[in-house]
Amino acid sequence: xxxxxxxxxxxxxxxxxxxxxxxxxxxxxxxxxxxxxxxxxxxxxxxxxxxxxxxxxxxxxxxxxxxxxxxxxxxxxxxxxxxxxxxxxxxxxxxxxxxxxxxxxxxxxxxxxxxxxxxxxxxxxxxxxxxxxxxxxxxxxxxxxxxxxxxxxxxxxxxxxxxxxxxxxxxxxxxxxxxxxxxxxxxxxxxxxxxxxxxxxxxxxxxxxxxxxxxxxxxxxxxxxxxxxxxxxxxxxxxxxxxxxxxxxxxxxxxxxxxxxxxxxxxxxxxxxxxxxxxxxxxxxxxxxxxxxxxxxxxxxxxxxxxxxxxxxxxxxxxxxxxxxxxxxxxxxxxxxxxxxxxxxxxxxxxxxxxxxxxxxxxxxxxxxxxxxxxxxxxxxxxxxxxxxxxxxxxxxxxxxxxxxxxxxxxxxxxxxxxxxxxxxxxxxxxxxxxxxxxxxxxxxxxxxxxxxxxxxxxxxxxxxxxxxxxxxxxxxxxxxxxxxxxxxxxxxxxxxxxxxxxxxxxxxxxxxxxxxxxxxxxxxxxxxxxxxxxxxxxxxxxxxxxxxxxxxxxxxxxxxxxxxxxxxxxxxxxxxxxxxxxxxxxxxxxxxxxxxxxxxxxxxxxxxxxxxxxxxxxxxxxxxxxxxxxxxxxxxxxxxxxxxxxxxxxxxxxxxxxxxxxxxxxxxxxxxxxx
Numbered sequence: 053x054x055x056x057x058x059x060x061x062x063x064x065x066x067x068x069x070x071x072x073x074x075x076x077x078x079x080x081x082x083x084x085x086x087x088x089x090x091x092x093x094x095x096x097x098x099x100x101x102x103x104x105x106x107x108x109x110x111x112x113x114x115x116x117x118x119x120x121x122x123x124x125x126x127x128x129x130x131x132x133x134x135x136x137x138x139x140x141x142x143x144x145x146x147x148x149x150x151x152x153x154x155x156x157x158x159x160x161x162x163x164x165x166x167x168x169x170x171x172x173x174x175x176x177x178x179x180x181x182x183x184x185x186x187x188x189x190x191x192x193x194x195x196x197x198x199x200x201x202x203x204x205x206x207x208x209x210x211x212x213x214x215x216x217x218x219x220x221x222x223x224x225x226x227x228x229x230x231x232x233x234x235x236x237x238x239x240x241x242x243x244x245x246x247x248x249x250x251x252x253x254x255x256x257x258x259x260x261x262x263x264x265x266x267x268x269x270x271x272x273x274x275x276x277x278x279x280x281x282x283x284x285x286x287x288x289x290x291x292x293x294x295x296x297x298x299x300x301x302x303x304x305x306x307x308x309x310x311x312x313x314x315x316x317x318x319x320x321x322x323x324x325x326x327x328x329x330x331x332x333x334x335x336x337x338x339x340x341x342x343x344x345x346x347x348x349x350x351x352x353x354x355x356x357x358x359x360x361x362x363x364x365x366x367x368x369x370x371x372x373x374x375x376x377x378x379x380x381x382x383x384x385x386x387x388x389x390x391x392x393x394x395x396x397x398x399x400x401x402x403x404x405x406x407x408x409x410x411x412x413x414x415x416x417x418x419x420x421x422x423x424x425x426x427x428x429x430x431x432x433x434x435x436x437x438x439x440x441x442x443x444x445x446x447x448x449x450x451x452x453x454x455x456x457x458x459x460x461x462x463x464x465x466x467x468x469x470x471x472x473x474x475x476x477x478x479x480x481x482x483x484x485x486x487x488x489x490x491x492x493x494x495x496x497x498x499x500x501x502x503x504x505x506x507x508x509x510x511x512x513x514x515x516x517x518x519x520x521x522x523x524x525x526x527x528x529x530x531x532x533x534x535x536x537x538x539x540x541x542x543x544x545x546x547x548x549x550x551x552x553x554x555x556x557x558x559x560x561x562x563x564x565x566x567x568x569x570x571x572x573x574x575x576x577x578x579x580x581x582x583x584x585x586x587x588x589x590x591x592x593x594x595x596x597x598x599x600x601x602x603x604x605x606x607x608x609x610x611x612x613x614x615x616x617x618x619x620x621x622x623x624x625x626x627x628x629x630x631x632x633x634x635x636x637x638x639x640x641x642x643x644x645x646x647x648x649x650x651x652x653x654x655x656x657x658x659x660x661x662x663x664x665x666x667x668x669x670x671x672x673x674x675x676x677x678x679x680x681x682x683x684x685x686x687x688x689x690x691x692x693x694x695x696x697x698x699x700x701x702x703x704x705x706x707x708x709x710x711x712x713x714x715x716x717x718x719x720x721x722x723x724x725x726x727x728x
Contacts, residue, residue, distance in 0.1 A: 064490075065491060078143065081122060091114035122148070131495060132469050183533070196340050205328055213325070222305070230300055235271045243286055250502075254505070319596040319597065333600065342653075382628050407508055411509050427445050439464070443459065457529070459490070476551075479492075486535050529691050549660045559669070585632040586655060588622070
């Protein structure tokens, strides 16, 4: 077995990251990849008839050690991306891509999968529902990856995939560097009027940590609209923060390129890859592995949302103008939205926000009320990075035999070596075949408070906390034979659905909607602006990934101009509401292929989540009914992961296909008056 970079393993198989030797990552990962190649070669050479044991189980087990090592490496590199770890990542990226290609294109392995399918079809081998689904997914992935291509084309595909791995790594590393460089240095505390005392202290501490003896540093989050804009009362400060945010993508890296230019080159390479695979464009090449049936289905959904969203933006802009008494600029929109929300809230949120421990208490209480789990902090377990917290998750009551579900690990604070945004990952996922449990991480980028000060979350940060914990629950509550199908291993355009549903449980601790009622305007104020900026980012993603190699090369000559034309064509080139992300800071689609041609997934999932959220809102004030529906959602959807078609899981919860009406209704309710 390959040597691991850590020397101690804790509860639930959690590796002790405080014992890691970074020099060991590369040799350990290479050895694990070689081990899997040997095991797969044995599977392909087996002469006994194909069976569950010698094909499905053997293949699933072959990747266990590499999966464990690679997960851990990606987790610590994203959270604490030291120069050494970034060098290792850049060095290994093409090698691991080549390994993935070797697996995906292995003719002998593909033949064994096909042989097993033939035996199943002939009634010679009996599979469970999950085993049938796993086999079907492996065959589909192999075909989409190019397993049926001639050898010459497969070799060209391998070259393209290695080039993509190098470019995606370059984008990621420059994006992290630029995020640190783009942080806004403010000279005086007076310029931060509107922020809480804790936020001001955190900005002072951030400046000192960055080597500024005077002043206050506001680090940027990933989206263009920065959370601080909702609170800052000085327009000039808001303007500085906003300009720093939208101008990301202009820093020139060591190779003479910006992230905009690297992203454009990635789009060119992906277009070439799609053509080699026989698809019209990159979107068409990934749709077979998504829940959306076609490009037409995706664009039809988007166009249904664009018109009401733009109309609502115009209405919200009029209300903001009336409320503020001046024509707003883009940096005034978040502030205006928040001021009107506060003026109309029957129970206004405190200006200071919500303390982290209070928010965690609400988060865990909601999970207990909906899903019957209990979360207990484990001070005895070390964090996987300094400052991270560890929690044990139990089914019902801690201490009862056999009720431990796994670990939840939380890294809240931003730092210069940390990737931007918020995300969920995991050291391991539940699998009866592997005998593994969920060890899940949530990562935020909240500014660290000054020494002795409490951590306070803004409204946006608290929402993110609930969102990411929705991903964590998807893993913690999973029940699967195969790790490759467990928890969040669902299609990309389905993975955000459970996390968005989890956001509804915030309403248990604020201003809950009455049973059976559609959310009031106060809940939806600002929905037009947030939806429009989201759809604009989706339009940019789709535009880059529906190009031919020739048109992609043309667009790459002027990436910013191309994106502006796309927004104009969609009717989304709105002066007040820039896209949530543009090519210069679009980590989701350019730092990896995860959301490439798939950022629509958030809106696709929002359609599903709006539908289920209404279903949950009907019973938020009824504890017994909430627990009953939570148990149904857990049993039929969260626990299922990708062990069956996710659309089957949705229908098992609501008894029907999803409807777009709940989301559309959220865009057209009566707006609150500007008075007050």
